[in-house]
Amino acid sequence: MNTIRLGELNVNRLGFGAMRIIDNDDIWGEPSDRKHAIKVLRRAAELGVNFIDTAESYGPHTDEILIAEALHPYPKGLVVATKCGLSRPRPSRWDADCRPEKLRKDLEGSLKRLRLDRIDLYQLHTVDSKVPFEVSVGTLADMQREGKVRHVGLSNVTVKQIEAARKIVPIVSVQNRYSLSDRSSEAVLLHCEKHGIAFLPWYPLGDGAALSVSKVKKLAEKLKASPAQVAIAWLLKKSPVMLPIPGTGNLAHLEENVAAAKLELSNEDFRSL
Ligand SMILES: NC(=O)c1ccc[n+]([C@@H]2O[C@H](COP(=O)([O-])OP(=O)(O)OC[C@H]3O[C@@H](n4cnc5c(N)ncnc54)[C@H](OP(=O)(O)O)[C@@H]3O)[C@@H](O)[C@H]2O)c1
Numbered sequence: 001m002n003t004i005r006l007g008e009l010n011v012n013r014l015g016f017g018a019m020r021i022i023d024n025d026d027i028w029g030e031p032s033d034r035k036h037a038i039k040v041l042r043r044a045a046e047l048g049v050n051f052i053d054t055a056e057s058y059g060p061h062t063d064e065i066l067i068a069e070a071l072h073p074y075p076k077g078l079v080v081a082t083k084c085g086l087s088r089p090r091p092s093r094w095d096a097d098c099r100p101e102k103l104r105k106d107l108e109g110s111l112k113r114l115r116l117d118r119i120d121l122y123q124l125h126t127v128d129s130k131v132p133f134e135v136s137v138g139t140l141a142d143m144q145r146e147g148k149v150r151h152v153g154l155s156n157v158t159v160k161q162i163e164a165a166r167k168i169v170p171i172v173s174v175q176n177r178y179s180l181s182d183r184s185s186e187a188v189l190l191h192c193e194k195h196g197i198a199f200l201p202w203y204p205l206g207d208g209a210a211l212s213v214s215k216v217k218k219l220a221e222k223l224k225a226s227p228a229q230v231a232i233a234w235l236l237k238k239s240p241v242m243l244p245i246p247g248t249g250n251l252a253h254l255e256e257n258v259a260a261a262k263l264e265l266s267n268e269d270f271r272s273l
Helices: 032-045 062-071 101-116 133-145 157-167 186-195 208-213 214-223 226-240 251-262 267-271
Strands: 003-006 009-012 051-053 079-084 118-123 148-155 171-177 199-201
Touching: 032 062, 032 251, 062 079, 062 101, 062 214, 079 101, 079 208, 101 118, 101 133, 118 133, 118 171, 118 267, 133 148, 133 157, 148 157, 148 199, 157 171, 157 186, 171 186, 199 208, 208 214, 208 226, 214 226, 226 267
Parallel strands: 051 079, 079 118, 118 148, 148 171, 171 199
Antiparallel strands: 003 009
């Protein structure tokens, strides 16, 4: 597998989005089959995935607890990236809360649940219109200075916000929605490319939607691959800073997605999508 740099860390260029191991629409509470969820996480690591994306808000908390249960003590080189700044008052709600006190509480909780002294990549999950962005980013910069966070990342941001954040702290990654079927973050991707910032597309399979696009299905047939593999291979070819984190709670889908790292699209096939 090709690799990508996150600061001085080097990870394989196909990660795993762990949100989907909680297999209900609201990403709330426990997975329907806890043992199976743990199996999926362990299988991802066995297949060579060494970048796992999670968040305090998945469950909330359950996702991080399961990751530690499945994989701690973590294999050498495994990077668990988590996120802060969302509150979950009830299943249907994902409310921005990037006040420094909430971010601090999230960090202490994540360190405990993930059984770590330091988070390798700590991402501000969203921008909270009620809190100056510089204050939220400044809180993550303080955490880094205190040694509790190795690298800082952002999520759901604009180019302007990335520029503002980079004046406060080095930013190693940006996580925005991006896939074959949703390219609205193209400007952010180009900005990341220009500055060597890893771009983590969330919904890389368009939450499944990218898989039913007829061009994708046709190309998959031609290449004897699956539509998901074509969608992932397209992302990998799209930019050298792309670090896809497809999510699944299904072992067969996991194997299929990881195998997509080996599928290289020709320039012609790439352009056809
Ligand atoms: N920063 C943010 O705001 C944000 C928001 C959302 C997600 N995320 C992160 O991004 C990661 C990826 O996003 P995502 O999981 O929502 O979306 P995704 O990877 O685009 O799609 C996941 C959906 O596709 C299905 N799927 C996965 N592999 C498949 C395959 N090979 N064939 C057919 N269907 C397949 C999954 O169902 P099965 O489980 O049945 O395979 C699931 O329903 C998440 O896990 C999470 O870590 C971040």
